[in-house]
Amino acid sequence: MTTLSDTALNRILIDGDPGVGLPITDRGLNYGDGLFETLLVRDGRPCQWPRHRRRLELGGCRLGIALPPIELLPDEVGVLIRGISEGVLKILVTRGDGGRGYAPAPGAVARRVLTLHPVPAYPADWYRNGIAIRRCDTPATENSALAGIKHLNRLDSVLARAEWSDPGIAEGLMAGPDGAIIGGTMTNLFLWDDSGLSTPAVDRCGIAGTVRELAIEMARRHGIPCLEGRVSPDDLGRARGLFLTNSVAGVWPVRRLDGRQYDLARLPRGFIEGLQRAAHTPEATWP
Amino acid sequence: MTTLSDTALNRILIDGDPGVGLPITDRGLNYGDGLFETLLVRDGRPCQWPRHRRRLELGGCRLGIALPPIELLPDEVGVLIRGISEGVLKILVTRGDGGRGYAPAPGAVARRVLTLHPVPAYPADWYRNGIAIRRCDTPATENSALAGIKHLNRLDSVLARAEWSDPGIAEGLMAGPDGAIIGGTMTNLFLWDDSGLSTPAVDRCGIAGTVRELAIEMARRHGIPCLEGRVSPDDLGRARGLFLTNSVAGVWPVRRLDGRQYDLARLPRGFIEGLQRAAHTPEATWP
Numbered sequence: 008m009t010t011l012s013d014t015a016l017n018r019i020l021i022d023g024d025p026g027v028g029l030p031i032t033d034r035g036l037n038y039g040d041g042l043f044e045t046l047l048v049r050d051g052r053p054c055q056w057p058r059h060r061r062r063l064e065l066g067g068c069r070l071g072i073a074l075p076p077i078e079l080l081p082d083e084v085g086v087l088i089r090g091i092s093e094g095v096l097k098i099l100v101t102r103g104d105g106g107r108g109y110a111p112a113p114g115a116v117a118r119r120v121l122t123l124h125p126v127p128a129y130p131a132d133w134y135r136n137g138i139a140i141r142r143c144d145t146p147a148t149e150n151s152a153l154a155g156i157k158h159l160n161r162l163d164s165v166l167a168r169a170e171w172s173d174p175g176i177a178e179g180l181m182a183g184p185d186g187a188i189i190g191g192t193m194t195n196l197f198l199w200d201d202s203g204l205s206t207p208a209v210d211r212c213g214i215a216g217t218v219r220e221l222a223i224e225m226a227r228r229h230g231i232p233c234l235e236g237r238v239s240p241d242d243l244g245r246a247r248g249l250f251l252t253n254s255v256a257g258v259w260p261v262r263r264l265d266g267r268q269y270d271l272a273r274l275p276r277g278f279i280e281g282l283q284r285a286a287h288t289p290e291a292t293w294p
Numbered sequence: 295m296t297t298l299s300d301t302a303l304n305r306i307l308i309d310g311d312p313g314v315g316l317p318i319t320d321r322g323l324n325y326g327d328g329l330f331e332t333l334l335v336r337d338g339r340p341c342q343w344p345r346h347r348r349r350l351e352l353g354g355c356r357l358g359i360a361l362p363p364i365e366l367l368p369d370e371v372g373v374l375i376r377g378i379s380e381g382v383l384k385i386l387v388t389r390g391d392g393g394r395g396y397a398p399a400p401g402a403v404a405r406r407v408l409t410l411h412p413v414p415a416y417p418a419d420w421y422r423n424g425i426a427i428r429r430c431d432t433p434a435t436e437n438s439a440l441a442g443i444k445h446l447n448r449l450d451s452v453l454a455r456a457e458w459s460d461p462g463i464a465e466g467l468m469a470g471p472d473g474a475i476i477g478g479t480m481t482n483l484f485l486w487d488d489s490g491l492s493t494p495a496v497d498r499c500g501i502a503g504t505v506r507e508l509a510i511e512m513a514r515r516h517g518i519p520c521l522e523g524r525v526s527p528d529d530l531g532r533a534r535g536l537f538l539t540n541s542v543a544g545v546w547p548v549r550r551l552d553g554r555q556y557d558l559a560r561l562p563r564g565f566i567e568g569l570q571r572a573a574h575t576p577e578a579t580w581p
Contacts, residue, residue: 039325164325
């Protein structure tokens with residue numbers, strides 16, 4: 008077993024074969040017409056595979072993209088991660104080739120690109136003592152037909168993430184056009200207060216993250232109320248604590264949001280630690 | 295002089311050189327992180343080049359993409375369209391390569407892809423007797439930071455255009471999340487009534503089309519009031535007439551929107567014909 012170097016993009020499979028490029032007729036390039044998933048690989052096996060697969064299938068259904076047979080993916084992932092203990096696996100699916108014009112070609116065949124990347128070296132302190140985050144000015148894109156799924160139209164997150172370069176700021180929060188908080192540029196947000204957990208609904212903006220889904224399920228199992236709904240900027244100030252979730256990062260408690268400090272001792276640390284463990288547990292059997 | 299066959303993608307220039315593909319690390323593919331322009335070429339020269347160039351420059355500014363020197367483009371366009379009388383020129387610019395993650399790489403160098411396509415064979419009847427259009431269910435994406443510019447996040451238009459396959463329907467109208475009409479999947483909309491022209495504002499959704507801009511300027515020159523603002527579905531029914539604009543199509547009068555018929559004789563035909571001519575007049579000197 009080895010670990011990927013933290014510089015290079017080491018391995019690529021395009022429709023099952025090694026390759027490095029895509030034709031410029033690919034609709035992923037021309038319109039962002041496709042989907043992606045980013046999974047953590049640990050001990051040579053992906054984490055939360057069924058959740059990523061389900062979101063990919065939902066995305067294909069919502070966009071009307073006939074996905075490649077999903078049974079192919081475990082074998083291809085197996086080829087890609089062979090001999091690798093830790094890495095980040097990215098699965099990108101586009102609608103395939105097309106001519107000029109928005110109308111999808113009736114016979115288009117989806118294209119899949121699997122790549123393996125190094126695991127980002129997030130400071131251990133971010134997990135122990137929490138992260139500093141900020142509010143972003145770039146609004147989250149609103150479209151009820153596209154919300155929730157992880158499609159390739161991600162300019163809102165790109166512009167929001169470009170708002171800061173201070174490496175001490177781990178993440179930025181984005182609000183929708185109506186001012187409601189949606190989540191981070193690459194994370195989902197949870198608030199903790201007297202009534203339990205709450206998290207922004209993702210039916211108009213945002214992405215339904217896999218660890219978000221896991222957190223909601225774990226809360227239910229533990230009898231902790233978890234509300235999916237509208238989160239206002241004022242709710243952030245009133246919360247006892249905040250944490251962010253992401254499939255690669257897992258769970259980050261928040262110690263500071265702009266000028267507001269949060270006392271991490273007021274967060275449900277047992278729940279967060281359990282969520283972190285569950286999020287980063289590789290599939291028991293693979294493939 | 296020759297005309298492009300109406301089947302193939304005939305000519306490609308990537309960063310000035312012939313090529314067919316892009317690396318999968320291109321951010322245009324991964325996030326729709328880029329811009330494009332689609333120009334009509336007539337008599338071997340592009341139409342409305344200054345308007346397309348300005349929109350591209352505005353898009354680069356809004357997205358924080360350092361465009362390739364814009365002075366390069368006329369020469370490259372010249373190479374691409376050499377010996378071609380008519381065609382559609384597509385200029386696509388991405389932020390260039392990047393690793394995994396939304397943050398743009400500080401040293402990223404924009405990539406440009408120029409392609410030449412056949413001119414769509416729109417029926418002459420569409421110009422003379424108008425088109426039939428429909429309302430789409432897919433909402434237009436709302437994001438004030440992205441509205442107006444022609445970026446690569448176009449899934450809303452893709453999904454809306456996929457709602458119909460009847461070749462007798464030329465275009466579909468989309469509304470924003472609040473129900474206001476934004477325009478067609480690939481066109482801007484104008485309404486004509488007692489008070490003059492009106493067209494949906496493009497500050498929250500939609501694209502500021504080059505022929506839309508031309509129409510607004512021509513209206514001003516002719517002393518025709520032209521309001522950019524909110525257009526409700528009811529406004530469509532109350533209008534005397536509608537027309538749609540697009541850089542390649544020019545101007546299409548509307549004869550029917552779902553069940554509502556419009557009498558083309560009530561439209562300002564002189565204005566529309568002048569707009570069509572101006573939109574499709576190639577640059578006098580090129581390059």
